[in-house]
Amino acid sequence: MGPKALAQVLRRVDFPADPEKLLIGLDKADDAAVYSLTEEIALIQTLDFFTPVVDDPYLFGQIAAANALSDVYAMGGQPILAMNIVGFPSCLEAEILAQILQGGADKVAEAGASLCGGHTVVDEEPKYGLSVTGTVHPDKLLSNSGIKEGDLILLTKPLGTGVMVSAIKGGFTESDENNPAVKSMLTLNNIALKYFDQYQINACTDVTGFGLIGHLLEMSENSSLQLKIDASEIPIFAGVRDFAESGLLPAGAYKNRDNYQEFVSETGKRDQTLYDLMYDPQTSGGLLISVAEADAAELLIDLYAEGLDVTVIAKAVKGEKGVKIEWK
Amino acid sequence: MKEIDARGLACPKPVVLTKKAMTENDEILTIVDNKTASENVAKLARKLKAEVSVVEEAADYFKILIKNNGQNKLENSTNKSATAKSTEKAKVYLIASDKLGEGEPELGEILIKGFLSTLLDIKPLPQKIIFLNSGVKLAVLEADLKKVLEDLETAGVEILICGTCLDYYGLSDQVEIGEVSNMYEIVDSINSGDYIRV
Numbered sequence: 306m307g308p309k310a311l312a313q314v315l316r317r318v319d320f321p322a323d324p325e326k327l328l329i330g331l332d333k334a335d336d337a338a339v340y341s342l343t344e345e346i347a348l349i350q351t352l353d354f355f356t357p358v359v360d361d362p363y364l365f366g367q368i369a370a371a372n373a374l375s376d377v378y379a380m381g382g383q384p385i386l387a388m389n390i391v392g393f394p395s396c397l398e399a400e401i402l403a404q405i406l407q408g409g410a411d412k413v414a415e416a417g418a419s420l421c422g423g424h425t426v427v428d429e430e431p432k433y434g435l436s437v438t439g440t441v442h443p444d445k446l447l448s449n450s451g452i453k454e455g456d457l458i459l460l461t462k463p464l465g466t467g468v469m470v471s472a473i474k475g476g477f478t479e480s481d482e483n484n485p486a487v488k489s490m491l492t493l494n495n496i497a498l499k500y501f502d503q504y505q506i507n508a509c510t511d512v513t514g515f516g517l518i519g520h521l522l523e524m525s526e527n528s529s530l531q532l533k534i535d536a537s538e539i540p541i542f543a544g545v546r547d548f549a550e551s552g553l554l555p556a557g558a559y560k561n562r563d564n565y566q567e568f569v570s571e572t573g574k575r576d577q578t579l580y581d582l583m584y585d586p587q588t589s590g591g592l593l594i595s596v597a598e599a600d601a602a603e604l605l606i607d608l609y610a611e612g613l614d615v616t617v618i619a620k621a622v623k624g625e626k627g628v629k630i631e632w633k
Numbered sequence: 634m635k636e637i638d639a640r641g642l643a644c645p646k647p648v649v650l651t652k653k654a655m656t657e658n659d660e661i662l663t664i665v666d667n668k669t670a671s672e673n674v675a676k677l678a679r680k681l682k683a684e685v686s687v688v689e690e691a692a693d694y695f696k697i698l699i700k701n702n703g704q705n706k707l708e709n710s711t712n713k714s715a716t717a718k719s720t721e722k723a724k725v726y727l728i729a730s731d732k733l734g735e736g737e738p739e740l741g742e743i744l745i746k747g748f749l750s751t752l753l754d755i756k757p758l759p760q761k762i763i764f765l766n767s768g769v770k771l772a773v774l775e776a777d778l779k780k781v782l783e784d785l786e787t788a789g790v791e792i793l794i795c796g797t798c799l800d801y802y803g804l805s806d807q808v809e810i811g812e813v814s815n816m817y818e819i820v821d822s823i824n825s826g827d828y829i830r831v
Contacts, residue, residue, distance in 0.1 A: 457645070538649075598644075601644065601645045602644045602645035602648050602669075602673040603673070603676075605645050605648055605649070605652075605677075606648060606673065606676055606677045606680055607680070609652050609677060609680065609681065610680040610681060616649070617645060617646075617649060
């Protein structure tokens, strides 16, 4: 569902919450809920599932798991436990489901967590995802708010998975691991986490359904800072521009644009395709890391050395909250 | 040589521009106007295993010369996987004897078994293993190779056994693993992939 429609529903429901223990709850629109267990351990809980984004069931399983695990990483945590959520048609071969689950299991294993069961229902279309539990030291907890003036925003994966998934579904391109977007969706967001202790990281989130702009707006929401995007630095996957220009932008991209463009200002001459791609909903997208300016170069060097396709896309500056795109 | 004049640019811009240049060029000269930027650019190059030399010509003029040795070119770009895949083409192995090499027959038998067992551990896995001539004996008679060949087959390696050869040795009814194949299919397999004769 789109964020506006969802908010309207959620407003009508009373959710129980222990304000003492619930460090991050529904009100924050963050990546996951965080609950304080002890002074040293906070529990992170998240859930995500969706319909196939690629044809290969094993790859789909891996992508769904990488996507679900990412919410834990975006809070600065380490996943420990996961459970499957499955919808599966009775007319499809059981072997396909076995491959989806194996994909998920292998990704959870790569993350160093345990997978301990789940729940399956008969459904018209396959759906797969996971509920993931993680832990984090409360002092190391990162939320999507907390950006500070002067922070630089790093993005750890290029944009365009939404468009690429449309292209795959339309038969315009292959969905194997040679596809850069597929490869990226398979990649866990845990690499950058290794370096978080060494630098001043003020906020973190991952780019998913609301697109780059939607998630940047969340980061700016609880601050009095504006995120100034350097459009020339926005990375997109090879091939995505052509697909976007051939009309393969998914409906979610238009929904995001309608919801968010009133909070976006611009200077310079707009590149319409790139502008649209900033709203493209991402599956298993990259992390947005808000790092103190003084630490940015060192963190970048470390992430470059890890082979991450990381870019500095924005800066937090004084101004009206929201996003400003600078076209050059 | 690619020259980047990063004077007047705030950190981490000089690092970002240098990294981009390193994916496209073998030699890069980056010029910066402060010590911090020069240290950062040099650090980047070293982390990416390139050769670096820094010349401080003035307090606000640093030259950083980077020799890439080619290894960072394209490596981190989006077509990385495509290039890596194509150079790692899976091979076709032709096993034309039940012994490896010339010398004592006993040693040759030990070696060929060792060879086949090791194939499971190499990356990429063989595309196909073709058993020809006395090589077919390995595929049907050797109990201790059965598990190895089964594992290879499970891992997606095609096992082809020459039908004419099986007939000749009177082993046609003993095939448990792999596929009995004809010369046309064998020649076709050899033509379609990189092949290694063992």
